[in-house]
Amino acid sequence: MAPPRLRMTNVEKAFGATRALRGVSFEVAPGEVHTLIGENGAGKSTLMKVLSGAHQADSGTMEIDGEAYIPKGPLDARDRGIAMIYQELNLAPDLSVEENIVLGEEPCRMGVIQSKKRRAMAEKAFAQLDHSGFSLKTLVYELSIAEQQLVEIARALIRQPRVLIMDEPTSSLTQVDVDRLFQVINKLKAQGVSIIYISHFLEECQRVCDRFTVLRDGASVGTGEMASTELDDIIHLMVGREMTEIYPHLDHSIGDPVLELKSFQGRKKPESVTLSLRRGEIFGVAGLVGAGRTETLRACFGLDKISGGSIEIAGTEKAVGSPRDRLRQGVGLLSENRKEEGLLLNQSIANNLTMTRFEPFTKMGFINGAKQLEGSQAWIEKLGVRASGPKQIIGELSGGNQQKVAIGRLLHHDATILLLDEPTRGIDVGSKAHIYRLVGELAAQGKAILFVSSYLPELLGVCDTIGVMCRGVLEEVRPAEDWNEHEILSVAVGQEEEK
Numbered sequence: 139m140a141p142p143r144l145r146m147t148n149v150e151k152a153f154g155a156t157r158a159l160r161g162v163s164f165e166v167a168p169g170e171v172h173t174l175i176g177e178n179g180a181g182k183s184t185l186m187k188v189l190s191g192a193h194q195a196d197s198g199t200m201e202i203d204g205e206a207y208i209p210k211g212p213l214d215a216r217d218r219g220i221a222m223i224y225q226e227l228n229l230a231p232d233l234s235v236e237e238n239i240v241l242g243e244e245p246c247r248m249g250v251i252q253s254k255k256r257r258a259m260a261e262k263a264f265a266q267l268d269h270s271g272f273s274l275k276t277l278v279y280e281l282s283i284a285e286q287q288l289v290e291i292a293r294a295l296i297r298q299p300r301v302l303i304m305d306e307p308t309s310s311l312t313q314v315d316v317d318r319l320f321q322v323i324n325k326l327k328a329q330g331v332s333i334i335y336i337s338h339f340l341e342e343c344q345r346v347c348d349r350f351t352v353l354r355d356g357a358s359v360g361t362g363e364m365a366s367t368e369l370d371d372i373i374h375l376m377v378g379r380e381m382t383e384i385y386p387h388l389d390h391s392i393g394d395p396v397l398e399l400k401s402f403q404g405r406k407k408p409e410s411v412t413l414s415l416r417r418g419e420i421f422g423v424a425g426l427v428g429a430g431r432t433e434t435l436r437a438c439f440g441l442d443k444i445s446g447g448s449i450e451i452a453g454t455e456k457a458v459g460s461p462r463d464r465l466r467q468g469v470g471l472l473s474e475n476r477k478e479e480g481l482l483l484n485q486s487i488a489n490n491l492t493m494t495r496f497e498p499f500t501k502m503g504f505i506n507g508a509k510q511l512e513g514s515q516a517w518i519e520k521l522g523v524r525a526s527g528p529k530q531i532i533g534e535l536s537g538g539n540q541q542k543v544a545i546g547r548l549l550h551h552d553a554t555i556l557l558l559d560e561p562t563r564g565i566d567v568g569s570k571a572h573i574y575r576l577v578g579e580l581a582a583q584g585k586a587i588l589f590v591s592s593y594l595p596e597l598l599g600v601c602d603t604i605g606v607m608c609r610g611v612l613e614e615v616r617p618a619e620d621w622n623e624h625e626i627l628s629v630a631v632g633q634e635e636e637k
Contacts, residue, residue: 143167291322384571
């Protein structure tokens, strides 16, 4: 028999006293899509960083097509045919889409970049994604997180990799773009490319992957054929316990409006949003990439300017307001971009949790450090954050645990109106259920929640009301039970309008 494309045997990696990997073994065949599944902190990203040369394993062996593989670094790994798309995007924001896609692979002649060849390379890579929503000349910082994710994927395809690692590639993509990505995966699979697919969306894994391996607490605890394994069995392997309800339902009553938008417009988007968010209501917002969902939340919070229409908070018009004003008015925003906007990655968990509200820990203008740590520890326990303690630097945590801390800051601030942009991005299924329960508890306390998500099952499972945006306009709002996934997508792509 031919050797597997990739074989990792008894791989171990420790960071100080923390054993991130404890003898992991893992195999991927040529042309196979193999999903790596596990909770946040289970060791998935660490294992892939070892494979891609970003970390050196402490022990264990690796082989590529039967040959020993010991990468000296990421460049060496790339030369050996390993390409990785990280969960946290690694793009140059001040360069164009084209320049980012070909970065490090620029065609040159006598030291001069050949612009036409570079453009052709970028177009070829991007064409595989079947996406023409924006120009290759656009600067990356002008794109949404979802659009940046597409650029990251296109860049990984430049070198025709033998092994392509996708770490949460659909976490910010809408269903339409997910479908396009899966078409690309099937093309690459037919070409013999081996794909390691890391995702917390188990339904996606079931749809696109051939086999699975589950990691728990740094060890491989199970592997098998995806088609013949029940999702409940995989979840049990992941969490080590039974999960009876992913979308828990908590009784909550809906009261008077607390946030009203009327013909609300931003500088570019949204073009027109009219909605009423009521006390105790979970209001979901669906739409395609670029539809204006994120821009609506940013304008509401005062991060982007309002160019038209009105916004009322608790019955009072608040058209002009900075983020500081909005915080004082009881509005909290969870950004979809936790890396650049949501967190201070070089600060402690405690500082990130409490930075917008120090009052419980201050006396005469001074912060009581012990009380701050005590209060932060309580949130760590309530949110199930995997960390050594509140003093740990948040940049050391996995992406999912960072997201929990970002949500925890809003809860600590005691905001009455929560603007949540992709709140479960990068969070495993067990933690998602935890977050959904928290959202339900907040609604039961009378909080009002505007919930933007690209994952339609969670909108249908969590929200009371769902509105769908298309081309910058909130087109239609209905009770959640009056929607299904097909109808949401039809409105999102403008089919109903075309008919």
